[in-house]
Amino acid sequence: MRIRIREVGKRICQDIKNFWPAAVAVVICIVLMNVLFGAFCPMVVITGLPCPGCGMSRSLFFLVTGRLERSLWIHPMGILIAGIIFYFLWNRYLLGKSARGMKTLIILAIAALVFFYLFRMYLYFPDREPYVYREENLLARVFPFYEQILHALGML
Secondary structure (H helix, E strand, O other): OOOOHHHHHHHHHHHHHHHHHHHHHHHHHHHHHHHHHOOOOHHHHHHOOOOOOOOHHHHHHHHHOOOHHHHHHHOOOHHHHHHHHHHHHHHHHHHOOOOOOHHHHHHHHHHHHHHHHHHHHHHHOOOEOOEOOOOOOHHHHHOOOHHHHHHHOOOO
C-alpha cells in the first residue's frame, strides 16, 4: 500500500471546501453556547442533565495525550469513538475509499453509548462528574416546578 501525500491533501482540501460552512456554523454555535450558557452540550443547557456523550471531549483529549487511564475514567466509550473516527479517517483520506459499514458502526456506537449512559446514570448520577445536575438550565429558568418534577421522578 502506497500512500500519496498529494492525493491525501487533495481529499482533505476538497472536504474543507465542501463542508466549511457547516464547520463554521458548528464552531459559532459552540462559542455562543459557551458564552451564553457556560456549556456547549444542548442537553445540559436545556435540561441540566448530562447526555450520553458527556465527558467524551475530555475522554478523547486524555486519550490523544496518552492518558489512557484518565480517558477511561471520564468516559470509557471514548476509545470506541476514537476507533470509529480513526477507521473513517484512514479509509477516507489515506486509502481514498469509503469506510464500509460506517452506518452500522455508528448505530452500534449510539446503542452502546445509550446503554452505558443509562448504566452510569444509575450508578453515579448526580454525585460524580460528568454525571451531575446543572441547576443553571433553561427548563429550570422557564418552569419553576421543573426541579420538583425531577425530584418526584427520583432523579435528584
